[in-house]
Amino acid sequence: MQIDPRDDTHSMYRTLTGLVVPRPIGWISTRSDAGVDNLAPYSFFNAVSVDPPILMFAPIDRPDGLTDTATNVRETEEFVVNLVTHEFAEAMNRTSAELPSSESEFDAADVERAPSERVEPPRVAGVAxxxxxxxxxxxxVGSNSLVLGEVVSVHVRDDVTTDGKVDTTKLDVIGRLSGGFYDGVDDRFEMKRPD
Structure with missing residues (x-):
């Protein structure tokens, strides 16, 4: 099959999200100028720089305007990226519901908040x-707002570390596939880089 992105008979969203897999999920928490805490998952998410440490996520702009997350980040210039592991999969999915901007996904999805150290938006309590x-x-960038954030503080649960370092083998993260499908990391393998 050959797909021409200019051909509107194919959904490029479905093509991209079906083939660029698995995608890490950034569970983004923000706080509005009015003080409402927002929490939403984004699978257009990744790390882009080490020095300075920069993470990115790219909300798709709605026909009627920006998502609450994108609006909040533009207004307050702060956000938190929470890591999604299996234990938080259902809660993450519940926070993908579209709510009025006056309602908090934390409350609607019964997700516990934890205070942040350097920014106003709360973290998700208990995440890895x-x-x-x-x-x-x-x-x-086209129909998306590419949001770049500089990391100013990192919280890591002790049980996902070994000798004071992050231990990827202890992280039970999930990734986004397409539609309602997700992927786990239970089939790991290691390869040594050549010299």
Whole structure:
């Protein structure tokens, strides 16, 4: 099969999300200017720089405007990226529901908050890791807002570390596939890089 992105008979969203898999999930918490805590998952998410430490996520702009997350980040210039592991999969999915901006997904999905150290938006209590971020830049990329955040604090649960270092083998993260499908990391293998 050959797909021409200019051919509107194929959904490029479905093609991209069906083939670029698995995608890590950034569970983004923000706080509005009015003080409402927002929590939403984004699978257009990744790390893009080490120095300075930059994470990105890319909300798809709605026909009627920006998502609550994108609006909050633009207004407050702060957000938290929470890591999604199997134990939080159902809660993460519940927070993908579209609510009015006056309602909090934390409350609607019964997700417990934890205070952040350097930013106002709360973290998700109990997650394996959370990255507190301040806005670095927002780039308009087609129908998406590419949000870049500089990491100013990282929270890591002790049980996912070994000798004071993050131990990836202890992280039970999930990734997004397509539609309602997700993937786990229970089939790991190791390869040594060549010299």
């Amino acid at each position: 890791a959370a990255f507190e971020c301040v806005l670095y830049d927002v780039l308009e």
